[in-house]
Amino acid sequence: MLPLATYRLQMRNGVDFDTVIADIDALTRLGISHLYLSPVFTATTGSTHGYDVTRPDEIDPALGGLEGFRRLAEAARARGLGIILDIVPNHTAFSLENPWLVDVLRHGQASRYAQHFDIDWSAGRLVLPWLARPVQALLAEGALHVGQDARLGPVLVVDDLRLPLQGDTQGPLEEVLERQSWHLADWQAGSDSITHRRFFNITDLISMRVDRPEVFDDTHALVLDLVARGDVQGLRIDHIDGLRAPGAYLERLRGRVGPDVPIWVEKILVGDEPLPDWPVEGTTGYEHARDIARVLTPPAGVAALGALWSGAVARGTDYAATLTAAKRDILRHDLAAEVLRLVDLARAALKDDPEHDPGPETLRQSVIGMLEGMPVYRTYFGEAHQAAEDAAAPLDAMRAHVAATLRPPLTALRLIDVLAEAQSPEEAAFRDLFQQTSGAVLAKSAEDTALYRFVPYPAACEVGASPEAPTLPPEEFAQTWASMPAGAMVLTSTHDTKRSEDARMRLVACAVLPDAVQVLWHETCALPRVQAALAGGMRKEELWTLMHSLLAAWQPADLAPDLAERVAGYLQKAMREAKEISVPGYPNDAAEAPALGLARALTVLWQANLPEAAAALIDRGEVLSLVQLALKLLARGVPDIYRGCEGPSFSLTDPDNRRAVDLKALSALDQQQDFAGRKYRLTRSLLSLRARRISDLRGAGGTQVEAAGRGYLVRRQTASGVICAEIRPGREPVLRHEADEQAA
Structure with missing residues (x-):
């Protein structure tokens, strides 16, 4: 049900x-x-x-x-x-707390679980990149020794690690280590010599072979x-x-x-990419959050913000170029091990092809070119669910990209054919790993890099969204939502969204009121504390991100006493994810310091005296939040409420959006007369209406949203008439059914 x-x-x-x-x-x-x-x-x-x-x-x-x-x-x-x-x-944890993995370390390929994990045993022993320094250096210092563990038996002891040993543990330690089914290495081996397939670039997560x-x-x-x-x-x-x-x-x-x-x-569906014909109700719904933000975004406002940002930071407005550069960065650093593995499989796939005898660099460039050119997260070749018409677009995009960037592109074009029509086990192995890897590339380069670099309109810098397509005409929105499957999940916030739903709507308000953003930007730049930070080396890119992040998360000091640290924490993450002046794992503290200091100072300033332009954007964001709520809860699909979002939610990306919430306290919002109370009451009213009219709402019928002065009207067509939600600034939302005009 x-x-x-x-x-x-x-x-x-x-x-x-x-x-x-x-x-x-x-x-x-x-x-x-x-x-x-x-x-x-x-x-x-x-x-x-x-x-x-x-x-x-x-x-x-x-x-x-x-x-x-x-x-x-x-x-x-x-x-x-x-x-x-x-x-x-x-995946599961690549950890000694994982008993199945411990059994593999103890028994090697003889373990019952040796084939449960996605380990490339043909590449040699299982690499454990868990050491702070190279194993030879630790051996020379005598930092490794054989010990006994009550649970594991004979173990190799190094600092806090206790690694189960197999076979004879007598003799020189180097020989004992050579007899193991695993190879201990320092953490930097995660870049190029791991033998297990991991989750994205997280070496501490090991993939499972659930296809068996x-x-x-x-x-x-x-x-x-x-x-x-x-x-x-x-x-x-x-x-x-x-x-x-x-x-x-x-x-x-x-x-x-x-x-x-x-x-x-x-x-994550990209653009108008369809979901494969799988036996499921639908996705978790990121595409629906994207559509809500897009239909509420005026194109002229986005253009004005793009011009303001581009002039301020001296950057172009070509998101595609930013994404391609991010992909090259990710493939060179974060996913270098995956590229090397694909190169090995590509070599094997072409070994019997008399027309192609590429060298290692040609293969590497070909694999990188294909991954750069993939416009969606992955394809599904080798399965009945890959429709030919759906596969054509990503194949054409890859071919066009490698033809334009590789000299010559012949090997890459041949490997694209392998991807589409694998004819041998070796070709199928390349196809399968390529398809598993391409999603990680797009996730790390778009969600975790480009969307922190290209931020003229941060509301479009969201999981499942794209700065290239920030708007959606109302008539297209109506058609899309009319065809939504009844079981599709509709979300507006999750533990993974870059901003919670109400924070995102404040950013949508920036496109609705771009003049207010321009005023806020110029006033912010003129502040003496900001001038000092810019003179001290802070870039305007970080200032733009800071201003929008503070706008998205702002609450008065009595409601958010920790806001200064939260905003600074977000800005630090944003700088590291952008990977331009600092990177995760290799942070540049000196480069980050001016921005983080300003983040704290500006937050304190705004909590003491909120700028008038920011207040106007926040007020408009409240209206948009209630419109968003009405669109979600009147949708044909299954609305999902992220914990705490029945009330105001002004969170930034994780870990900020995973902070604890008091669910009982949220019930008390029913008595408040501000935005918090209006949102809570509208949530309950819409859920009550949904329960009474669920057969109508799951039936056919489009959804229209239109501006009405400073407010909005949301109309949902059903078999029994039109359900209308009227959202006005500072007023209680009104729900009506056109059949009887009585409050729903």
């Missing part, structure tokens, strides 16, 4: 099953139908997110274990609520049992594009859970 609406809860960070049970009445009163839980399986000690799973066959004792989860399931059932679980089939039936069974046994018992009513699949064969995986999962359990996939 499809949910009426879901409520996403971030487990951990002080939230366990008993915490949710204590808050469940407040959530029930809100009007949602399903709790949507972040991963609950055992993860590394102190995990703040749960995606670093160590035991997919166990509910984390830190959350309350299996018994705690069953208590929550019973409490939810008693209130008519279902539970949706976020599961992580792509026995691995699927072992990793899904517990969750399938929870579904069969009726404790879980839906599943969200994390990072579906990381799997070797996503379509086959989903077919297997659908066959095991049956046709009535909803399944959603975390899948």
